[in-house]
Amino acid sequence: MAHRGESAGAGGTKGAGRPEGRVAGLLLAAGGGRRLGGRPKALLDHRGRPLVEHAARVLRDGGCGPVHIVLGAAAEAVRERADLAAYGVSVNPDWARGMGSSLRVGLAALAGSGADAVVVSLVDQPGIGAAAVARVVAACTGRDALAAAAYGGERGHPVLFGAERWAEIAADAEGDRGARSYLRRHTGALTLVECGDVAEPYDIDTPDDLRRLE
Template identity: 80%
Template sequence: MAPTPPETPSVAPRPEGRVAGLLLAAGGGRRLGGRPKALLDLGGRPLVEHAARALRDGGCTPVHIVLGAAAATVRERAALSAYRVSENPDWAQGMGSSLRVGLAALNASEADAVVVSLVDQPGIGAAAVARLLAAYAAGADLAAASYAGRRGHPVLFGAGRWADIAATAEGDRGARAYLRDHAGELTLVECSDVAEPYDIDTPEDLPRLAPGAGPTDGRGGTVRGHGE
């Protein structure tokens, strides 16, 4: 028998708000031999383009990207003019530092919430992002995609939570501590039918970037990049 998914908190619909996207793309790919994840190839284009497009096509505006390792090269090789880009000089300290940089950049925006995604999860596309935006429209201000009932990415944070999240974001934990401490307020949004939450962490994962792989479009196909 399949496990019963956890109950999601009841929420009230909210007026339409502006939900930004935040892509954390600063990692240096230590377990990939020092190959920055943003520059990994997917369909002939840098992986950062595909991840940013998933946020945009899922309904996020504006989309912010945090770069770190090889930031100058990423800017040179990737088509990022449609997005707002920040650099994290402390990227080697872990994901938490990039999350803090991204949330600080968002403080100057008019966004009411943000969807945060990771550059090394190409199996998560616009369909999963759109589901989180629908959860926000339904009243959730703390939500996460789930896969067979298990919390994953992307995640959504209402603007009122950003300061507390930034204060607890350390090392490679990102917002993990905040999500754990506020589990009772978290809305889980099932996405296993439209996305796959695998990471590209080691050389053994690289075949997942082969032709035909990539973010799902929610209709059984994959999202194609420029020139595909």
Template identity: 60%
Template sequence: MTYREQAYRPPAEVAGLVLAAGGGQRLGGRPKALLVHEGRTLVERAARALHAGGCAPVHVVLGAASHEVRRHAVLGRCVLVENPDWEEGMGSSLRAGLDALAATRAGAALVLLVDQPGIGAEAVRRVVSAYEDPGSLATATYEGRRGHPVLLGRAHWRAVGESAVADRGARDHLRAQGAAVREVECADVAECHDIDTEADLRLLAP
């Protein structure tokens, strides 16, 4: 099902979740969270996109070089979550983030990866607008291909946590839900490229 919301209605029930714990092994061990794009670290940009897109609260999952991230990144409006198991992959960070959000009243989590600086507030707004209730599931698409951000209704958190292993995140759970996942086209307002390797650094503005 393709879903496109024309009017933005910011629901307070959607929390933001930035996965920013990776160690950047293919970047020579430089944590992606501290890479800079247009004058701000990637973790700051991701958190700002979630805030501006209507998410509250915003949790940021840290792991590799978390002390440096805490020292250098401006994240005063965020709840910082430590993932001691970050080396296990993105799945462990997703579990840590959802576990932390379980203590809030959020009806859904809007998940954004720290290494996708081309995704901003407008894409966040569109996917947030797909929220209806704690059973909601939605994902951004880019010319029909699924990507981030991803909206996970609270009713799915347990199942997502059980299937999130290594770097798979919520992928298996979303696939199993089939047409229940709303797809929100975002290619006209965002770019979903990842900053994974040294070659990808060219995508970051000086």
């Protein structure tokens, strides 16, 4: 396990270095897919099912529990078409204001979960699987933990926030920046967990990106 401000090696295993307690999963899936012609990303087809199902299952299989999903655009259609019975679900009425508002909704929903930390992932990154999530979960050292997946040394998703940090992160989350400002201010406390050998951090943002979905 890396020290704070350093990178963890690629060989981390599920649960290694993790104290007693739970690491929740938070899936941000509210986006309206503006650059995809208004197709909500949660409903994009992936392996014959809505993408949101795949992304939630990745968090669960990576060792997160409970897993909570924040919906926004076409929320009712997502609920009707996707099997989300195993997960908590919130709807962000202000989803169009950006990722920050969805992060606030999700952290508020998990506030009473008893989790020591939360792993936050994005619905439009299907190249990130359970192996990467498990490595980030393993970086949880307590309720003040701060860790993120890295790809060639560059910070990416998923990101882990210890529960003691949630209030400040929520207060800081605005627009599409999410927790980026918070992470920049706390670089010295951040553990980077290299995941480039087990995941690809591409986004599904444009029609050309849809070819990456199976």
